[in-house]
Amino acid sequence: xxxxxxxxxxxxxxxxxxxxxxxxxxxxxxxxxxxxxxxxxxxxxxxxxxxxxxxxxxxxxxxxxxxxxxxxxxxxxxxxxxxxxxxxxxxxxxxxxxxxxxxxxxxxxxxxxxxxxxxxxxxxxxxxxxxxxxxxxxxxxxxxxxxxxxxxxxxxxxxxxxxxxxxxxxxxxxxxxxxxxxxxxxxxxxxxxxxxxxxxxxxxxxxxxxxxxxxxxxxxxxxxxxxxxxxxxxxxxxxxxxxxxxxxxxxxxxxxxxxx
Amino acid sequence: xxxxxxxxxxxxxxxxxxxxxxxxxxxxxxxxxxxxxxxxxxxxxxxxxxxxxxxxxxxxxxxxxxxxxxxxxxxxxxxxxxxxxxxxxxxxxxxxxxxxxxxxxxxxxxxxxxxxxxxxxxxxxxxxxxxxxxxxxxxxxxxxxxxxxxxxxxxxxxxxxxxxxxxxxxxxxxxxxxxxxxxxxxxxxxxxxxxxxxxxxxxxxxxxxxxxxxxxxxxxxxxxxxxxxxxxxxxxxxxxxxxxxxxxxxxxxxxxx
Ligand code: HEM
Ligand code: FES
Numbered sequence: 077x078x079x080x081x082x083x084x085x086x087x088x089x090x091x092x093x094x095x096x097x098x099x100x101x102x103x104x105x106x107x108x109x110x111x112x113x114x115x116x117x118x119x120x121x122x123x124x125x126x127x128x129x130x131x132x133x134x135x136x137x138x139x140x141x142x143x144x145x146x147x148x149x150x151x152x153x154x155x156x157x158x159x160x161x162x163x164x165x166x167x168x169x170x171x172x173x174x175x176x177x178x179x180x181x182x183x184x185x186x187x188x189x190x191x192x193x194x195x196x197x198x199x200x201x202x203x204x205x206x207x208x209x210x211x212x213x214x215x216x217x218x219x220x221x222x223x224x225x226x227x228x229x230x231x232x233x234x235x236x237x238x239x240x241x242x243x244x245x246x247x248x249x250x251x252x253x254x255x256x257x258x259x260x261x262x263x264x265x266x267x268x269x270x271x272x273x274x275x276x277x278x279x280x281x282x283x284x285x286x287x288x289x290x291x292x293x294x295x296x297x298x299x300x301x302x303x304x305x306x307x308x309x310x311x312x313x314x315x316x317x318x319x320x321x322x323x324x325x326x327x328x329x330x331x332x333x334x335x336x
Numbered sequence: 337x338x339x340x341x342x343x344x345x346x347x348x349x350x351x352x353x354x355x356x357x358x359x360x361x362x363x364x365x366x367x368x369x370x371x372x373x374x375x376x377x378x379x380x381x382x383x384x385x386x387x388x389x390x391x392x393x394x395x396x397x398x399x400x401x402x403x404x405x406x407x408x409x410x411x412x413x414x415x416x417x418x419x420x421x422x423x424x425x426x427x428x429x430x431x432x433x434x435x436x437x438x439x440x441x442x443x444x445x446x447x448x449x450x451x452x453x454x455x456x457x458x459x460x461x462x463x464x465x466x467x468x469x470x471x472x473x474x475x476x477x478x479x480x481x482x483x484x485x486x487x488x489x490x491x492x493x494x495x496x497x498x499x500x501x502x503x504x505x506x507x508x509x510x511x512x513x514x515x516x517x518x519x520x521x522x523x524x525x526x527x528x529x530x531x532x533x534x535x536x537x538x539x540x541x542x543x544x545x546x547x548x549x550x551x552x553x554x555x556x557x558x559x560x561x562x563x564x565x566x567x568x569x570x571x572x573x574x575x576x577x578x579x580x581x582x583x584x585x586x587x588x589x590x591x592x593x
Contacts, residue, residue: 089430100430155434181431188426251433253443254421258348286346295424296347296417298445299514300438314522320348321520327343 082176083108086123088135089183094191094199100181103127103135107180112172116159117142117149119171120182136195144168144308147243150250151196152183157247157306165245165308185250189257189293200246202292203260209288210281211264213273232270239266241309251306254295259303261289262319263311269322279326286323347420348518350413355518357410358511362537364403365504369541372548375557379481379566386480387573411453418446441510448507455500462487479570484548485558494549505542509534 086107091098106126110119117139124134140148144165151166153159159169174180182196190198240263248259265282268274274281290296297316304313343349374385389396435443462468463483467475470493473486488494512534516522521530551557 087431152429152431152433155429155432156436183430186425186427186429188424192427251436253433253435253438255424256347256421283346286348290347293424295421296351297517298417298421298442299510299517300435300442302436302438305436313517314524314527317517317520317522319520320352320518321522323346323348324343324352324520327346327349 080112080172081109082112082171082174082178084110084119084174085177085179087179087181088120088123088195090135090195091184091192093194098192100183106130110171112170114171115142115167116153116169116171117167136193136197138197139167142167145243147245150185150245150247152185152250154179154181157185157250158245158308162305163308163310165243168308185246187246187249187255187294189255190246190249198246200244202294203244203246203257205292206257206261206285206288207264210277210284211268213268213277215273226272228272236267236270239263239270239311239315242267242307242311243309245308247306247308248303248311249294251302252295252297253300253302254298256297256303257289257292257294258297258316258319259307259311259313261285262313262315265319265322266315269318279322282319282322283326286319344413347417350417351518354410354413354417355515357406357413358515359519360402360406361410362508362512362515364399365508365541366537369544372545375481375484375548376551379562380569382481382484383479383566383569383573387478390477407453407456411449414446414449439510441506442514444506445510448503451503452500452507455496455503458496459500462493476570478573479566481558481566482563482570485552485563488549488552489558491553494553497549498546501542501545504545505538508541509538512537 084104084107086103087100088103089098090101103123106123107119110122114122117137120135120137127134137151138148140146142149144167147165149166150158153166153169158164158166159173161169161173184190184192184196184198186192187198189202190200193199242260242263244260246257246260249255249257252258265285268281269278299313299316301313304311343352371385371389375382441448463480467477467483468487469475469483470487471490473482476482488497513531516530516534548557
């Protein structure tokens, strides 16, 4: 491993609150000598340390696990949510992806349904509203059921698992030309709708979660598939077609809450 | 209570209606394109084709009304969805968001759509009602072969049709693929062919339609002899209709079924 360091031309979006005006600030002077082994967030940590030392307010950004599984981190880096590397969260993006002297613009995920809290941090509680509308199964929670008590075809289990890899980061919304959360909603729907345990509430869940999606002010899907390209888990837009089909069945047949 | 009417309460439900009306229009455009190809069979066949359609009121008006309802619904819902989508990101990206995979066709649906609407109005005024003639020719409601040839001999009329069909191709490519997605026609086994199917249909319809103005300008269609045959055939039809006005309509109606 080399100990390469790079100097960056770093521009970060600064905004005091949801309705305050914001702007890009040039932090290039704090972004010199960055290790190429640092993750993007570690680079921001370093910049923040240097800024604090200078008496400047550090950049606010969301993060938690820093291993690409919690869905907390996320920023639009040079016009791409989570930056240039495919299927990678911001915390797992490493500075070796950038050339020495690279210009980097960092701004928050932008959507009406994701108000900016401060700087790069956005409020994604509209995702919670979508989950609360139907992203669960109603069962008596007692002792753990026996393994393999309910037979599930391997293909269904795999597909459901693919959908369940969604970490709810919001990159799909950030990438969508319409700021739609269709991929998030569809992934959460498929996750439950493709398993036997999810059948009882399948159509009601579909209708309620899609309604919650619209109520939150997200745009509609126009099939650009930018969400799939930006998704750190590579979740397929085929799940959106599935959700559409279930919604069609739910509304046209009025199948709410019934299996057949 | 949920019923089919609640479909338009969600963005996805609205998209389903857009897709279904779009597919109705798509079906018509394919049929229309196949009909247009009869031009290459010859002047008589083309004139007969037009004559037969015009003398079948249930088919003619059934199609016209279906298309009118479909196109009005399609435009109304797409425009309202487009407005909603445009306002879903009130604060724009300051460093432009970089598109990764979307297509030119997908990004320009709200442009190709309205351009098509304008073209549809022009096209109806041109070949149907009232019927427009260009380059000093006269419009003839029976000799549609002559209408096509004289119009496309005017370069800018031909150019409008070529350009409009390029728009149609773009709109159909994204539209066909998008519509399958919107109605949930998805299956792992067939997903990979959905896009190719859309490209194939779009190229076939748009390319086939473009061939007509291009063939006229290239001199492949519409030479003096063909025009004479067309004029003669139109006269024959007129004379025939004059003789058997009453039963003629019935005969052509039965033939069509
Ligand atoms: C020849 C006539 C037309 C055909 C065959 C056609 C076909 C289609 C189809 C199949 C779709 C995809 C449906 C979906 O998934 O939602 C579509 C979408 C659309 N159409 Fe049309 N259409 C026609 C005319 C028009 C006109 C005249 C307009 C507007 C004035 C228009 C505007 C749109 C828009 C904005 C969309 C949605 C685009 C998107 O999802 O990004 N279309 N059309
Ligand atoms: S911080 Fe958890 S996914 Fe990036």
